[in-house]
Amino acid sequence: MAKPSHAERLELFRRMLHMRRFEEMVIRLAQAYEYTGRQHLHIGHEATGAAVAMAMRAGDKIHTTHRNHGYVIACGADPGRAFAEIMGRRDGLNGGKGGSWHLCDAERGFQSTSAMVGGSIALAAGAAFALKLAGSGNISFAHFGDGTLDEGVAYESLNIASIYELPVLFVCENNSKAGQRPSSMLAAARLQDVPAALQIHCELVDGADSDAAQIAFQKAADRVRETGKPVFIEATLERWPGSHQVKAAFPTGVTDLSLALNLDKVEGKHADWIKQSDPILRATRALIKDGVSDLVGLLEMDAKVNLLMEDARSFAEASPFPDASVAFTGVFAS
Amino acid sequence: MDESRLMNFRDAVLEALFLEMRADPNVILVGEDVGAAGGVFKQTQGLFDEFGDRRVIDTPISEPGAFGMAIGAAMSGMRPVFEVMFGDFMTLCMDQLVNQAAKVRYMSNGAARVPLVLRTTMGTGANLGPQHSQGFYAWAAHTPGLKVVIPSNAADAGGLMRAAIRDDDPVLFFEDRLLYNSSCEIASGLPIVPIGSARIVREGRDVTIIAIGRMVAFAQEAADRLAKDGVDVEIVDPRTILPLDEATIVGSVKKTHRAIVVDGAPRAYGVTGEIAATIMEQAFDWLDAPVMRIAAVNAPVPVSRSLEPLVRPDANTIENAVRAAIA
Numbered sequence: 233m234a235k236p237s238h239a240e241r242l243e244l245f246r247r248m249l250h251m252r253r254f255e256e257m258v259i260r261l262a263q264a265y266e267y268t269g270r271q272h273l274h275i276g277h278e279a280t281g282a283a284v285a286m287a288m289r290a291g292d293k294i295h296t297t298h299r300n301h302g303y304v305i306a307c308g309a310d311p312g313r314a315f316a317e318i319m320g321r322r323d324g325l326n327g328g329k330g331g332s333w334h335l336c337d338a339e340r341g342f343q344s345t346s347a348m349v350g351g352s353i354a355l356a357a358g359a360a361f362a363l364k365l366a367g368s369g370n371i372s373f374a375h376f377g378d379g380t381l382d383e384g385v386a387y388e389s390l391n392i393a394s395i396y397e398l399p400v401l402f403v404c405e406n407n408s409k410a411g412q413r414p415s416s417m418l419a420a421a422r423l424q425d426v427p428a429a430l431q432i433h434c435e436l437v438d439g440a441d442s443d444a445a446q447i448a449f450q451k452a453a454d455r456v457r458e459t460g461k462p463v464f465i466e467a468t469l470e471r472w473p474g475s476h477q478v479k480a481a482f483p484t485g486v487t488d489l490s491l492a493l494n495l496d497k498v499e500g501k502h503a504d505w506i507k508q509s510d511p512i513l514r515a516t517r518a519l520i521k522d523g524v525s526d527l528v529g530l531l532e533m534d535a536k537v538n539l540l541m542e543d544a545r546s547f548a549e550a551s552p553f554p555d556a557s558v559a560f561t562g563v564f565a566s
Numbered sequence: 567m568d569e570s571r572l573m574n575f576r577d578a579v580l581e582a583l584f585l586e587m588r589a590d591p592n593v594i595l596v597g598e599d600v601g602a603a604g605g606v607f608k609q610t611q612g613l614f615d616e617f618g619d620r621r622v623i624d625t626p627i628s629e630p631g632a633f634g635m636a637i638g639a640a641m642s643g644m645r646p647v648f649e650v651m652f653g654d655f656m657t658l659c660m661d662q663l664v665n666q667a668a669k670v671r672y673m674s675n676g677a678a679r680v681p682l683v684l685r686t687t688m689g690t691g692a693n694l695g696p697q698h699s700q701g702f703y704a705w706a707a708h709t710p711g712l713k714v715v716i717p718s719n720a721a722d723a724g725g726l727m728r729a730a731i732r733d734d735d736p737v738l739f740f741e742d743r744l745l746y747n748s749s750c751e752i753a754s755g756l757p758i759v760p761i762g763s764a765r766i767v768r769e770g771r772d773v774t775i776i777a778i779g780r781m782v783a784f785a786q787e788a789a790d791r792l793a794k795d796g797v798d799v800e801i802v803d804p805r806t807i808l809p810l811d812e813a814t815i816v817g818s819v820k821k822t823h824r825a826i827v828v829d830g831a832p833r834a835y836g837v838t839g840e841i842a843a844t845i846m847e848q849a850f851d852w853l854d855a856p857v858m859r860i861a862a863v864n865a866p867v868p869v870s871r872s873l874e875p876l877v878r879p880d881a882n883t884i885e886n887a888v889r890a891a892i893a
């Protein structure tokens with residue numbers, strides 16, 4: 233696969249900014265409204281999520297976990313409706329019934345998102361099965377964390393996908409690096425050893441490196457489309473310090489793109505994460521270094537995204553709570 | 567030493583674990599984040615420090631396998647307390663629970679036994695949505711071979727956990743998360759509460775409310791309001807739904823001649839139907855009105871703050887039902 237063009241790299245970055253500014257607004261909304269108990273934000277995973285979204289084509293399907301906000305936004309869902317869902321409002325993506333852990337947007341291929349660890353992987357294999365039978369040429373994406381490989385359903389789904397030759401791209405976000413509090417306990421030396429043993433082609437990518445992720449996911453999706461067989465990508469990520477938020481907070485501050493060129497200014501407890509692991513700042517540096525844009529251009533883009541998120545917030549705030557009858561309807565088709 | 571203490575639900579269950587783990591080295595705790603992390607609801611804090619990683623065991627996110635391991639260990643001499651973080655995740659344990667734990671004593675003609683507690687949290691009210699708000703106790707009670715405990719207050723929770731750990735059969739122990747911080751006076755030594763005995767929470771003459779778990783507090787709130795209008799409500803908390811203390815429930819209804827059964831889980835094929843039918847069978851001639859049932863609607867639990875309260879009963883629903891029953 234050719235290296236992404238400047239336009240493609242900028243588009244990836246634009247989506248990453250949407251994801252980041254969306255999540256930052258979620259934190260502000262949580263501080264203002266106490267709308268929900270817990271949030272699992274996608275901050276730090278933007279390069280991976282945006283690269284996956286860009287590898288998707290119309291008609292593809294995706295199933296994600298509780299940590300779904302970034303994917304939903306990267307795929308182009310309306311951020312106002314996503315905020316409204318997280319706030320339990322009428323105009324939410326799921327009409328206020330699902331909330332943060334269950335955002336979905338069928339038009340963009342999001343059929344459901346699961347807060348049961350392991351819930352997404354089997355459904356994604358099922359979507360691949362249907363797409364294969366339909367002969368549409370479309371493929372399915374399964375997003376899950378390293379924790380999913382603890383669950384038996386992961387092994388069964390990988391095995392089934394391999395045996396039936398299902399066109400599914402398994403996207404495993406591994407944020408359990410040695411020395412951090414792990415979200416999985418696996419005896420295998422590397423996560424990929426598991427799918428590899430089941431004869432699934434595997435790739436490893438630095439999930440916070442936007443260029444590497446963009447190339448890896450495009451290549452992997454192409455491979456799934458061409459061969460009709462599953463591919464497993466492990467994207468390694470450095471866990472963002474606020475990744476399990478019970479109380480809404482900005483442990484690494486509000487993202488400031490200009491810090492990318494001023495890393496010595498970064499201090500505090502989580503300075504390392506900001507300096508080395510923040511995919512947004514890493515991408516900012518890379519785009520400037522490669523002459524894709526200058527800082528001013530990126531800041532302009534960022535300002536636009538911020539305005540868009542402000543509008544989206546206003547939309548969600550103006551949305552009323554759902555009509556009471558909604559609670560009792562929609563359990564069955566009729 | 568013989569003074570009673572004010573203690574909350576979470577701490578009472580934790581104390582029960584300390585007491586039983588000290589008393590019997592075969593008691594072990596197994597679950598996700600139960601070790602050094604102290605539990606995601608702070609419900610296992612301190613156990614790891616005292617008993618170490620041989621008796622307080624963190625598992626991978628592998629509910630079926632880890633639970634099966636606990637059952638096998640129980641059959642082989644241990645007394646595991648297995649923790650399922652959210653009751654919703656129990657579904658992953660269902661095969662091991664229903665086809666193994668519940669059956670092996672019977673199937674082996676008594677040769678095998680499963681002295682094990684499955685403890686889990688449940689309940690609506692925290693905007694956690696459809697996959698994190700369910701209480702599957704009726705499912706469990708439908709399976710012969712499982713005992714099912716649903717404490718409504720701290721003293722019962724602590725005392726019943728002690729009884730559950732000492733029981734020689736699998737006991738499911740359901741804890742409503744919204745009760746964790748509710749406190750009551752607990753007698754010194756955390757007295758054991760026997761499984762299968764109901765508690766008369768409040769005596770009254772006009773109507774019996776049978777309520778479980780957090781619904782007991784709602785029933786008390788409703789009873790306080792009704793008392794102002796001269797309606798005298800009796801409240802019975804079964805505390806364990808299997809075995810069910812039918813005698814206490816039926817005795818109360820024979821006295822008041824009216825019964826309302828309240829449950830926070832969906833109504834269809836649930837606890838209210840079972841208890842209502844028991845009353846009809848055993849106290850039909852004493853009833854002045856049909857037994858009423860109040861339960862959650864047969865729908866998943868929506869996340870929205872505005873929708874979630876609509877699907878489950880509260881003090882208002884109970885109060886209105888009592889007024890209708892005595893009208």
Ligand SMILES: Cc1ncc(C[n+]2csc(CCOP(=O)(O)OP(=O)(O)O)c2C)c(N)n1
Nearest residue numbers: 299347348349377378379380407415627655
């Ligand atoms: C079946 C099940 N077991 C346990 C949990 C509780 N839980 C929620 S998130 C989580 C960790 C998941 O780790 P991972 O899949 O790696 O995702 P991450 O949060 O690290 O992105 C756990 C154990 C759950 N939601 N579902």
Ligand SMILES: [Mg+2]
Nearest residue numbers: 377378407415
């Ligand atoms: Mg993880």
